[in-house]
Amino acid sequence: MPDRYVRFVNSRMGKGLAKRLGLPPAAPLRRYTVGEAEFIASASLGSAPGGTCEAIAKETLTQCDITIRRQSDDDRIDGIFYDASGIRTITDLNELYEFFPAQLRRLNRNGRVVIASAALDDTTESDEAVIVQTALEGFARSLGKEVRPGATVQLIRVPAGAEQHLAAPLRFFFSRRSAFVSGQVVSLDARCTASADGWDLKGQTAIVTGAVGGIGRSTVEVLAAYGAHVVCVDVPAVKSELEKLAQEMNGTAVALDVTSASAATDLAAALPSGADVIVHNAGITRDKTLARMSREQWQTVLDINLEAPRRITNELLNSGKLNSGARQVVLSSVSGIAGNRGQSNYATSKAGLVGLTHALAGPMREREGSVNAIAPGFIETKMTAKMPTMTREVARRLSSLGQGGSSVDVAETIGWLSLPGSRAVNGQTVRVCGQNLMGA
Ligand code: NAD
Secondary structure (H helix, E strand, O other), X not given: OOOHHHHHHOOHHHHHHHHHHOOOOOOOOOOOOOOOOOEOOEEEEEXXXXXXXXXXXXXXXXXXXXXXXXXXXXXXXXXXXXEOOOOOOOHXXXXXXXXXXXXXXXXXXXXXXXXXXXXXXHHOOOHHHHHHHHHHHHHHHHHHHHOOXXXXXXXXXXXXXXXXXXXXXXXHHOXXXXXXXXXXXXXXXXXXXXXXXXXXXXXXXXXXXXXXXXXXXXXXXXXXXXXXXXXXXXXXXXXXXXXXXXXXXXXXXXXXXXXXXXXXXXXXXXXXXXXXXXXXXXXXXXXXXXXXXXXXXXXHHHHHXXXXXXXXXXXXXXXXXXXXXXXXXEEOOHHHHHOOOOOHHHHHHHHHHHHHHHHHHHHHHHOOOEEEEEEEOOEOOHHXXXXXXXXHHHHHHOEXXXXXXXXXXXXXXXXXXXXXXXXXXXXXXXXXXXXXXXXX
């Protein structure tokens, strides 16, 4: 379903009218496409006194060929990095005011802002330190609603000693791959012992369940483009489509129902050298208010969306088929975070997946791996195209980016969390929702 609003408010006639009527802005998002620059072109850097993250930011941005512009210049920039990890007092918060206004005026449309902050566990020296580091979340999320159209803002919590792991979120959030992710707070794992590098999947095996669906297919494409051999899993009813996809991607097709008792063993048989990535993407909805919901509608959703990922992961872990250092990604949903009328079964299963990431973060860290949840918001798919026009319009405009996302936006975020270099992002839930108000 094309988003005519975005086209209209960016047309010559629509621009002026939208301004006069106070309509929300929405810029066409600049997404990464093969053959185009992956990263933004330029950024300015700043730091509050006592910060520990500026050096790694400078190094990472330079490696990504991002030109670092001086704070005092007034030419345009595509990104801003600010190290707020040294902020400890309410007075220190004024540093934000000293740095940001001038830099924000330079920021281009579709720009990127990343703020590094201290891990709350590292601020126990005083109540005030905890207060101000928490205050940064409100600051970052408000900036997300103020920056130029198409621009995004994130806050990364960096534990002392884990600064080198900041490279992973910086590489994603300063790239064109993160176009629909904004207003997120991501904490790096203080106890991560994995190395902070590995930016492709060459020679690695990735499993994607629900592979022929909207998000599944995009994920297979993204992981294959990173160099992974992708094991594509979907129900036997779509076997021919599945085989075609696997063939196009030089992968392997495995037709099975994830709820079947033999799912993990059937999958293991297709993994001669184990799996390095597993994406639990297969999922269904069976919407009804609870009072009218059949037992079958309740049960099927919990079985496919929640019990199957838990069981398959446990069985692959126990049989040694998830390799050391493996990354897991589960598909939750903003409905699971915010709740949604008519989706008590779905939201229960999707919130349960957030719980699964919390429960498995420790065991995955011990294996030098990771597990994270992705919570898509309003994504333009066949499912959302069926929504009533007004509901769909409201859902789109509720996000700071003023539009819905695409399957590719979700797939790129899955791709980021699947990279070996991203393993210090562990036990997190990242929303791919354009900073939607729902569940914010
Ligand atoms: P989709 O319906 O296009 O694809 C889902 C795929 O899962 C289908 O190919 C289907 O055949 C497969 N599947 C279903 N039951 C299965 C089973 N028992 N065994 C194996 N495969 C099975 O859905 P999508 O929009 O691509 O969503 C993918 C995931 O993202 C789902 O978990 C969904 O809940 C989640 N999600 C989607 C959105 C959205 O806006 N599309 C929003 C939030 C969360």
